[in-house]
Amino acid sequence: MTVEIKRRGLMFVLSSPSGAGKSTLSRGLLKSEPNLTMSVSATTRSPRPGETHGREYYFVGLGEFQRMVQDKEFLEHAEVFGNHYGTPKEPVMEALASGQDVLFDIDWQGAQQLRALAGDDMVSVFILPPSRAELERRLRGRAEDTPEVIAQRMAKASNEISRWSEYDYVVVNDDVAVAQTQVTAILAAERLKRTRQPGLLSFVDGLVKGG
Amino acid sequence: MTVEIKRRGLMFVLSSPSGAGKSTLSRGLLKSEPNLTMSVSATTRSPRPGETHGREYYFVGLGEFQRMVQDKEFLEHAEVFGNHYGTPKEPVMEALASGQDVLFDIDWQGAQQLRALAGDDMVSVFILPPSRAELERRLRGRAEDTPEVIAQRMAKASNEISRWSEYDYVVVNDDVAVAQTQVTAILAAERLKRTRQPGLLSFVDGLVKGG
Numbered sequence: 001m002t003v004e005i006k007r008r009g010l011m012f013v014l015s016s017p018s019g020a021g022k023s024t025l026s027r028g029l030l031k032s033e034p035n036l037t038m039s040v041s042a043t044t045r046s047p048r049p050g051e052t053h054g055r056e057y058y059f060v061g062l063g064e065f066q067r068m069v070q071d072k073e074f075l076e077h078a079e080v081f082g083n084h085y086g087t088p089k090e091p092v093m094e095a096l097a098s099g100q101d102v103l104f105d106i107d108w109q110g111a112q113q114l115r116a117l118a119g120d121d122m123v124s125v126f127i128l129p130p131s132r133a134e135l136e137r138r139l140r141g142r143a144e145d146t147p148e149v150i151a152q153r154m155a156k157a158s159n160e161i162s163r164w165s166e167y168d169y170v171v172v173n174d175d176v177a178v179a180q181t182q183v184t185a186i187l188a189a190e191r192l193k194r195t196r197q198p199g200l201l202s203f204v205d206g207l208v209k210g211g
Numbered sequence: 212m213t214v215e216i217k218r219r220g221l222m223f224v225l226s227s228p229s230g231a232g233k234s235t236l237s238r239g240l241l242k243s244e245p246n247l248t249m250s251v252s253a254t255t256r257s258p259r260p261g262e263t264h265g266r267e268y269y270f271v272g273l274g275e276f277q278r279m280v281q282d283k284e285f286l287e288h289a290e291v292f293g294n295h296y297g298t299p300k301e302p303v304m305e306a307l308a309s310g311q312d313v314l315f316d317i318d319w320q321g322a323q324q325l326r327a328l329a330g331d332d333m334v335s336v337f338i339l340p341p342s343r344a345e346l347e348r349r350l351r352g353r354a355e356d357t358p359e360v361i362a363q364r365m366a367k368a369s370n371e372i373s374r375w376s377e378y379d380y381v382v383v384n385d386d387v388a389v390a391q392t393q394v395t396a397i398l399a400a401e402r403l404k405r406t407r408q409p410g411l412l413s414f415v416d417g418l419v420k421g422g
Contacts, residue, residue: 002389185399207342
């Protein structure tokens with residue numbers, strides 16, 4: 001039997017411009033880490049085909065969303081192209097209290113709001129593409145897009161990239177297997193921080209005094 | 212070709228009571244991490260059979276040791292059972308400047324001195340044994356030891372263990388393969404901290420502006 005030290009859960013934030021491979025890394029983490037759950041956002045936008053309430057999003061009406069904002073039920077929220085998105089506080093707090101870690105796939109604005117509330121309970125990782133050429137290649141991915149759309153996307157990506165300096169860790173996603181290992185190592189290490197292991201106090205007591 | 216971001220080396224400190232498996236973990240790290248070098252201490256004690264000057268220790272006379280203390284050539288130094296031990300500053304600083312990480316196998320007193328000088332460049336990990344019974348078993352290892360010697364060792368180990376709360380990370384060495392993975396993850400993660408990668412500034416510049 002392995003020694004289990006009681007620990008606090010942490011909020012693990014991955015941010016990146018689109019085209020840096022963040023979704024792939026998130027999926028990989030959730031698959032390899034049984035003790036990690038994805039934070040599910042609430043949104044006022046309509047479900048797309050294949051999306052399930054409570055899995056991809058909690059789909060709520062505008063009135064309900066505004067009530068949740070009013071009652072401070074969100075950790076962070078934002079409006080993007082006329083749709084509202086927010087992270088409900090309660091499921092996150094329950095997960096953390098039970099020693100589960102929670103993964104957040106949010107942008108720099110969400111990360112800023114979360115950081116203000118979460119403090120040391122939040123660990124943030126920024127994912128960068130390996131080069132401008134590769135970023136362009138990834139953003140050009142869909143054949144139906146016009147040059148204007150691609151140029152807009154590049155401008156948006158550049159703007160997001162400029163927020164890298166607000167994050168605790170920075171991973172360059174060149175080889176996705178290497179980046180996956182690096183993101184996993186960051187999570188593993190953060191779990192081992194002394195301050196995240198409140199159970200050490202009684203464990204060490206047993207070591208020193210016996211019993 | 213993988214993207215190489217210029218980074219600063221870090222001082223990686225492993226401390227533990229004897230019997231917690233620190234030496235095994237150090238050897239494992241040095242074997243798996245080509246970019247990690249062991250800090251070699253200077254000592255006034257005599258070489259033991261098999262020890263080589265410059266590999267296990269720099270063997271120096273008391274006069275030379277005192278001159279080095281006087282000239283502030285040590286990062287940390289201490290006297291243990293009448294022998295002097297110290298970490299020469301220059302080779303460590305050279306390694307760090309060239310982006311190499313340096314491993315320190317030192318006790319809590321050495322770690323305290325190093326922390327005061329190194330600040331954020333130092334990362335410290337405390338290794339704990341999995342249980343009091345297992346610690347006793349490991350300290351009882353050598354058949355020729357008397358109960359008094361073992362009791363003394365346990366008292367010394369307990370005293371060292373009480374310093375766990377001064378360290379950044381705490382690893383419980385129950386299964387040595389797991390502990391090895393954990394220590395390796397801590398080193399990997401610390402290398403990815405934004406503040407340890409000064410090369411990111413020009414790298415991101417290239418991403419955003421092109422060229």
